[in-house]
Structure formats: C-alpha cells, structure tokens
Amino acid sequence: xxxxxxxxxxxxxxxxxxxxxxxxxxxxxxxxxxxxxxxxxxxxxxxxxxxxxxxxxxxxxxxxxxxxxxxxxxxxxxxxxxxxxxxxxxxxxxxxxxxxxxxxxxxxxxxxxxxxxxxxxxxxxxxxxxxxxxxxxxxxxxxxxxxxxxxxxxxxxxxxxxxxxxxxxxxxxxxxxxxxxxxxxxxxxxxxxxxxxxxxxxxxxxxxxxxxxxxxxxxxxxxxxxxxxxxxxxxxxxxxxxxxxxxxxxxxxxxxxxxxxxxxxxxxxxxxxxxxxxxxxxxxxxxxxxxxxxxxxxxxxxxxxxxxxxxxxxxxxxxxxxxxxxxxxxxxxxxxxxxxxxxxxxxxxxxxxxxxxxxxxxxxxxxxxxxxxxxxxxxxxxxxxxxxxxxxxxxxxxxxxxxx
Amino acid sequence: xxxxxxxxxxxxxxxxxxxxxxxxxxxxxxxxxxxxxxxxxxxxxxxxxxxxxxxxxxxxxxxxxxxxxxxxxxxxxxxxxxxxxxxxxxxxxxxxxxxxxxxxxxxxxxxxxxxxxxxxxxxxxxxxxxxxxxxxxxxxxxxxxxxxxxxxxxxxxxxxxxxxxxxxxxxxxxxxxxxxxxxxxxxxxxxxxxxxxxxxxxxxxxxxxxxxxxxxxxxxxxxxxxxxxxxxxxxxxxxxxxxxxxxxxxxxxxxxxxxxxxxxxxxxxxxxxxxxxxxxxxxxxxxxxxxxxxxxxxxxxxxxxxxxxxxxxxxxxxxxxxxxxxxxxxxxxxxxxxxxxxxxxxxxxxxxxxxxxxxxxxxxxxxxxxxxxxxxxxxxxxxxxxxxxxxxxxxxxxxxxxxx
Numbered sequence: 001x002x003x004x005x006x007x008x009x010x011x012x013x014x015x016x017x018x019x020x021x022x023x024x025x026x027x028x029x030x031x032x033x034x035x036x037x038x039x040x041x042x043x044x045x046x047x048x049x050x051x052x053x054x055x056x057x058x059x060x061x062x063x064x065x066x067x068x069x070x071x072x073x074x075x076x077x078x079x080x081x082x083x084x085x086x087x088x089x090x091x092x093x094x095x096x097x098x099x100x101x102x103x104x105x106x107x108x109x110x111x112x113x114x115x116x117x118x119x120x121x122x123x124x125x126x127x128x129x130x131x132x133x134x135x136x137x138x139x140x141x142x143x144x145x146x147x148x149x150x151x152x153x154x155x156x157x158x159x160x161x162x163x164x165x166x167x168x169x170x171x172x173x174x175x176x177x178x179x180x181x182x183x184x185x186x187x188x189x190x191x192x193x194x195x196x197x198x199x200x201x202x203x204x205x206x207x208x209x210x211x212x213x214x215x216x217x218x219x220x221x222x223x224x225x226x227x228x229x230x231x232x233x234x235x236x237x238x239x240x241x242x243x244x245x246x247x248x249x250x251x252x253x254x255x256x257x258x259x260x261x262x263x264x265x266x267x268x269x270x271x272x273x274x275x276x277x278x279x280x281x282x283x284x285x286x287x288x289x290x291x292x293x294x295x296x297x298x299x300x301x302x303x304x305x306x307x308x309x310x311x312x313x314x315x316x317x318x319x320x321x322x323x324x325x326x327x328x329x330x331x332x333x334x335x336x337x338x339x340x341x342x343x344x345x346x347x348x349x350x351x352x353x354x355x356x357x358x359x360x361x362x363x364x365x366x367x368x369x370x371x372x373x374x375x376x377x378x379x380x381x382x383x384x385x386x387x388x389x390x391x392x393x394x395x396x397x398x399x400x401x402x403x404x
Numbered sequence: 405x406x407x408x409x410x411x412x413x414x415x416x417x418x419x420x421x422x423x424x425x426x427x428x429x430x431x432x433x434x435x436x437x438x439x440x441x442x443x444x445x446x447x448x449x450x451x452x453x454x455x456x457x458x459x460x461x462x463x464x465x466x467x468x469x470x471x472x473x474x475x476x477x478x479x480x481x482x483x484x485x486x487x488x489x490x491x492x493x494x495x496x497x498x499x500x501x502x503x504x505x506x507x508x509x510x511x512x513x514x515x516x517x518x519x520x521x522x523x524x525x526x527x528x529x530x531x532x533x534x535x536x537x538x539x540x541x542x543x544x545x546x547x548x549x550x551x552x553x554x555x556x557x558x559x560x561x562x563x564x565x566x567x568x569x570x571x572x573x574x575x576x577x578x579x580x581x582x583x584x585x586x587x588x589x590x591x592x593x594x595x596x597x598x599x600x601x602x603x604x605x606x607x608x609x610x611x612x613x614x615x616x617x618x619x620x621x622x623x624x625x626x627x628x629x630x631x632x633x634x635x636x637x638x639x640x641x642x643x644x645x646x647x648x649x650x651x652x653x654x655x656x657x658x659x660x661x662x663x664x665x666x667x668x669x670x671x672x673x674x675x676x677x678x679x680x681x682x683x684x685x686x687x688x689x690x691x692x693x694x695x696x697x698x699x700x701x702x703x704x705x706x707x708x709x710x711x712x713x714x715x716x717x718x719x720x721x722x723x724x725x726x727x728x729x730x731x732x733x734x735x736x737x738x739x740x741x742x743x744x745x746x747x748x749x750x751x752x753x754x755x756x757x758x759x760x761x762x763x764x765x766x767x768x769x770x771x772x773x774x775x776x777x778x779x780x781x782x783x784x785x786x787x788x789x790x791x792x793x794x795x796x797x798x799x800x801x802x803x804x805x806x807x808x
Binding site for chain 2: 012042045070071072073076077078079160163164165167168169171172173174175176177200201203205206289291292294295296298299300301302303305382384385386387388391393394395396397398400402403
C-alpha cells in the first residue's frame with residue numbers, strides 16, 4: 001500500500017499545524033488507500049536528507065487536538081526554492097529516490113507561494129518521468145497573497161490578532177487627556193491584506209483605525225501628515241496602521257527613506273512604523289508611539305479565529321482527498337459561495353496558476369484617499385476572523401503537541 | 405444617604421476595569437449605605453474639574469460583564485502626584501468642596517503607587533480636617549511592585565501574556581535549522597517581576613526562556629555574552645527575556661550604554677532588547693531578533709488570567725466593603741494563605757506603609773548566576789496566571805463596555 005508524506009515550508013503561522021493535523025487525519029481516515037503517514041522535517045530538505053518520521057503519535061485524539069493549537073511549523077520549515085526543471089536532475093532524482101524508498105504515493109506540501117512552486121515542480125517532474133505520485137499543495141500564509149483562492153489559511157488568525165491589538169491599544173492610548181498617536185506596523189511587504197485587517201477594529205462604538213497605509217498605494221509623506229493633522233481636529237487619540245512595505249512614488253521603501261528625516265534632522269531608526277512615528281512627532285508635535293507586532297502576528301495561537309483554524313484543518317483533509325481522487329499539481333483552494341451567511345467550498349486549483357503570482361488588495365476595497373478600506377473589504381474579511389476556538393491551557397500556559 | 409465615588413489613575417492594565425466593575429458592584433450591592441455610584445474622569449483631575457458621571461449603565465449585568473473584559477482605564481487616567489499635605493491647602497479644599505457637593509462618603513482610588521499616595525494624602529487630610537469621608541485604595545499595576553501585598557491585580561494577566569508570548573515565539577523561531585536568538589523586552593524599570601514571568605514559559609516539553617535578565621541584578625555584558633554562547637552549545641534556538649530597566653554595575657541603563665556598542669561600531673538604536681540584540685549579533689554572529697511587547701503586555705485583555713480578573717474584581721468589591729466598615733487610608737491588599745491549593749484573602753492594609761515603596765524580586769527567587777528564576781518564583785507566580793475567562797466577542801472583535 002502507498003504511503004502519505006507531508007511537509008511544511010515557508011514562514012510559520014498560527015494555524016499551519018491545523019492544516020498538518022488535517023492532512024494527518026485525512027491520511028488516517030483512508031486506511032484502504034494510505035498505509036503510513038510520514039512527516040518530512042524541514043520541508044523538502046527532509047526528503048533530501050531523509051529525515052522522515054512516522055506521525056503515529058497523532059492517532060491519539062488529544063495529541064491531534066493539541067497540534068491544531070500549536071503555532072509555527074511543527075515539522076520545521078525551510079526556505080528552499082527548487083531548481084528549475086531540467087537544470088538539476090540530480091536533485092530531483094534524489095528526491096524521488098527517497099520518495100520511492102518510503103513508497104510515497106501521496107505528497108502534501110503545506111506552505112505559501114514557494115511551496116506551491118515546489119508542488120508545481122514536483123508534480124511536473126513526476127508527470128514527465130511517468131511517476132505515479134500525486135502532489136497536492138495546502139495553502140498557508142498570513143499575507144493572504146495567493147491568487148485565485150478566495151483567501152488563505154493563516155490570514156484570518158493573523159488578521160484577528162492585528163485588529164484586536166488595534167482595539168486594545170486604542171483604549172490603552174486614550175486614557176490620558178493629551179493628543180496622542182499610535183502607529184502599528186504590520187507584516188506585508190507587497191500586499192497589504194494584514195495591515196488592512198486593522199479596519200476590522202472599527203465599529204459603531206470605537207474608531208480604532210483612523211488611518212491605514214498600504215503598499216498598494218504610493219506613500220506620500222505630505223498627504224499623510226496632512227491626514228493625521230485633519231484627524232487630530234476631531235479625535236484625541238489617533239490610531240494608524242502601516243504596512244512594513246509602504247513605498248514612496250518612486251518605489252523606495254519608507255523605512256529606507258531618510259530624505260524627509262534628514263530635512264528635520266532625524267534619521268530613520270527602524271521600520272516603516274518607526275519612521276513615520278518620527279515624522280509625526282517632529283512635524284506635528286504629538287506624543288507618538290510606534291509598535292511593531294513582529295512575529296507575534298503570525299504565531300499568536302492564543303487568539304486564533306475559529307473560522308481560520310477550521311478551514312486550515314479542512315484544507316488539509318481535502319488535500320489528501322484530492323490526492324486520493326487522483327489530482328496532482330493542485331492546491332486545496334477556497335471558493336466563496338456567499339458572504340451572508342458565510343459559506344465557503346474547498347476546491348482543487350491548479351498550482352501552476354498560483355505559484356509565483358501575488359494577489360494585492362483590489363481597488364474597490366481601498367477608499368478614494370488611499371488611507372482606509374471600504375465596506376467591501378470588511379464584508380470580505382470579517383467572516384475570516386470570526387469565532388473563537390476552545391483552547392487547552394495548563395497552569396495558564398497554552399499547551400502544544402508533544403515533540404516527535 | 406452618602407454616595408460612592410471611584411477613580412482610576414496611573415498606567416492602564418488589562419484588568420483595572422475588572423476592579424472598577426467590582427467597586428461599582430460593591431456600591432450597588434449596598435443600597436442601605438450607598439446612594440449613588442459616581443465615577444471621576446481622569447483620576448483626581450476629574451474631581452478638581454468636576455467631571456463626574458453616574459455609573460448607572462452598569463446596573464445592566466451585560467454592561468458590567470463587558471466592563472470586566474475592557475482593557476485600560478475606562479474612566480480615563482492621570483499621572484498627578486498630589487502636593488504634600490500643608491503645602492497647597494487650596495488644592496485640597498477644592499477637592500473636598502467637590503466631594504461634599506456630591507455628598508461623597510466613600511472614595512475608591514484604583515491604581516498603583518501614586519494612587520496609593522493619593523489615597524494616603526486624601527485620607528490624612530480628611531482625618532486632619534475632621535471630614536467623615538473614607539478613602540480606600542484598590543491596587544493595580546502590571547509591575548507587581550507594591551509592598552506588603554502578596555501581589556497586585558494586573559500582574560497575573562500581563563505575566564500570562566509575556567510567558568505565552570515566549571512560548572509561541574520559541575516555536576516560531578525554532579522552525580529553521582540555523583542557530584537563532586530572540587530577545588524579548590518586557591516592562592519593569594526597577595522591579596523585574598514582569599520579565600521574570602518569562603520563566604513560566606518553561607515546562608518539561610519546552611525551554612522557552614533560557615536566559616532572563618532582571619533589573620535586580622547588575623547587567624554584565626561579558627557574562628551575558630558568555631552565557632548566550634554556553635546555551636548555544638546545546639540549543640539551536642535561544643530565548644532571552646530582558647527587562648527594559650537592566651543597568652550595568654554603575655547603574656547606567658543598558659539601553660543608554662553605547663560604550664560596548666562603540667567598541668564594535670554599533671550604536672545602541674533603541675531599548676535594552678535592541679541593544680543586546682546588536683551585541684549578540686555582532687559578537688556571536690547568530691541570527692538575532694528583538695521584540696518589544698510595548699503596551700500590549702499591559703492591555704492584552706484577550707488573554708487575561710481568570711485568577712487575575714477574579715481577584716481584581718473582588719478587590720474592588722472588598723474595597724467598598726472596607727469603606728463601609730469604616731476603614732480609611734487602607735488598601736484592599738492580598739494575603740496568601742497557601743500555594744497548593746492556591747488560596748488568597750483580601751485584607752485591609754495601611755496605604756502609608758505602601759505608597760512610595762517598591763517591592764523587588766527577593767534573592768531566593770533568582771538563580772545563583774542571576775540569569776534565571778528559581779522554583780520558588782514559579783510556585784509564587786504560576787497560580788496568578790492560571791485560568792481563562794469566557795470572553796465575549798462579536799464578529800471576531802473583543803467587545804468592550806459601552807461609553808458613558
């Protein structure tokens with residue numbers, strides 16, 4: 001009987017292991033097709049180096065449940081871009097030698113853009129060489145930048161963290177009587193989805209995201225300062241979210257743009273948030289603080305979205321089902337059926353149409369002045385952050401799956 | 405009938421409003437003694453300026469429950485140190501004029517060290533002038549640095565956030581094969597309690613806090629680098645927590661200490677975490693990242709400790725009861741009865757013994773090399789972070805009390 005191998009690559013998320021749990025469960029649930037369920041350590045490098053482990057500890061339901069709430073890549077990750085097909089046969093031969101040694105009939109690659117490229121290349125190589133292995137991609141990325149799929153597991157939980165941080169920091173900042181500004185910097189070098197999630201912090205009671213700066217719009221410092229000044233006329237606490245990837249009209253990253261800093265005698269000290277913090281403080285004189293969410297936004301498993309965890313898990317299960325059904329070179333993608341009620345379907349999408357493309361926020365989701373998101377964005381993103389999973393803690397510590 | 409006035413001051417916490425909810429509930433629960441329940445906006449300044457509001461919206465149970473999960477000071481805060489008694493009678497006269505106008509018989513001040521000083525001065529002034537008002541302090545501070553009381557509401561939730569961040573970041577950082585280091589900077593200028601909470605991240609499965617640097621010990625850069633190097637011999641991912649307040653043997657803050665930076669050509673760019681990040685990277689060559697939790701550690705209401713929320717609320721309720729029983733110039737303090745099972749009592753403690761003192765971590769809780777915490781600390785702190793409250797979300801957003 002053929003076996004299943006699963007690997008993870010790229011940057012971790014809070015729910016990438018929920019997808020791993022889904023793949024494992026999908027494997028165990030089809031004993032008529034799948035013999036053993038293996039995991040490769042550190043992505044494709046684990047195949048190359050033959051660091052492959054059986055995942056039987058997850059036959060225990062409690063362990064599987066813990067895996068679903070364990071952040072980061074449980075199997076370890078790598079950032080290896082596979083060589084172009086035909087350029088390095090030795091590499092591919094080695095990979096397939098190991099896959100055959102372990103009698104792998106089904107390979108699931110959980111990851112983002114590079115992992116879909118891996119899925120693409122391995123399935124193409126297998127087809128070319130007449131190998132029967134089916135290769136399926138299971139998406140993850142907090143950046144939500146994969147094309148064709150409606151969204152990507154990992155995004156909902158990261159978006160929830162960002163928007164709830166904005167809400168809480170807005171209250172924290174508002175306690176004194178003085179004018180004050182917070183600049184929160186979120187991940188997203190080219191696509192602003194995660195920064196955009198700050199817009200979900202707003203509701204009828206609280207304006208917790210007054211200005212949002214996305215990499216989809218050229219950042220003009222003068223308009224930005226003018227906008228901050230305008231908001232300050234009616235609001236004591238100004239909440240700003242900026243993407244790490246904001247650039248000026250010439251494409252220069254704001255964080256590397258010292259020209260304005262020089263003008264006022266302040267060199268840029270850090271990322272985009274730190275840079276605009278300096279500008280606001282020096283030009284408007286408001287008390288300003290910048291906060292970088294750093295890796296917390298992608299690994300904060302203590303505040304995930306139930307929608308996201310469930311979809312991540314289901315994408316894993318479906319990935320295995322697609323492979324069993326004979327699909328290869330496909331990704332378990334998301335197709336939205338309706339917004340209200342939220343209804344979504346997992347469908348096989350060809351990875352060759354996904355790998356190496358990048359989905360940015362469409363124009364209709366960005367307000368005319370470029371400093372906010374429209375209702376269309378909120379209708380799109382709100383369901384993805386909805387719901388709170390029951391989490392297992394012990395003595396106040398979030399519990400994780402036992403190590404292999 | 406006399407009325408109750410409550411105010412909040414100092415830096416916000418995730419549970420200071422749970423104490424406010426407790427005071428309000430305590431007021432409503434004693435209609436035989438207390439007429440109206442008022443809140444003063446922005447601490448004592450709200451008394452001075454007569455911005456005083458009735459808190460009747462919290463007769464609604466749902467609103468009261470939401471208040472318990474609303475971070476930051478709901479009534480607003482201030483950082484005013486009251487003038488020494490006898491130095492500014494006009495100020496005190498104005499305060500008592502307003503208190504009398506609103507027929508305040510009971511005043512609860514929720515806050516940290518400065519608020520206990522306020523409690524102390526107001527009760528002393530009242531006693532001196534023969535006024536019948538009873539003034540009670542209700543403690544809060546993430547720093548846990550109030551003396552006499554076993555601990556302080558606000559600490560448990562902040563400690564839980566810090567330790568769970570360490571756990572999650574440890575997994576996030578461990579996914580690649582390379583040696584890497586994370587330096588997490590936590591609040592606490594003089595007392596290291598919050599940084600120490602990183603020690604709670606460790607358990608038999610995971611070492612998520614390998615080195616902890618507290619302001620209670622002089623920071624020696626050479627010993628520190630040696631310690632990092634030592635840990636690197638057996639561990640790929642090194643997790644370090646440093647207090648913002650670490651100082652060298654001469655008492656200079658590490659973040660301002662450029663001498664070592666100059667030696668290696670790197671100026672200190674930010675706080676303590678950023679500074680030691682630079683040292684590790686340049687001297688050991690490890691991939692190093694520093695993360696500043698910033699205000700999130702004090703306002704993260706989405707991950708509070710049930711123990712902390714409950715105790716914060718009960719301290720508010722008890723504060724009112726102490727006032728009704730005739731106490732004044734007292735703080736609702738915590739007395740630990742036992743660790744296992746955890747059992748704690750709320751008792752009146754004289755604020756004159758608390759205000760303007762500072763509790764540091766005792767020697768027996770710090771390991772001999774100064775880079776860790778002993779079991780004694782973990783036994784002390786573990787119960788404080790234990791338990792998870794049921795939180796109310798709507799569409800993925802943590803919900804807060806409606807505005808006044």
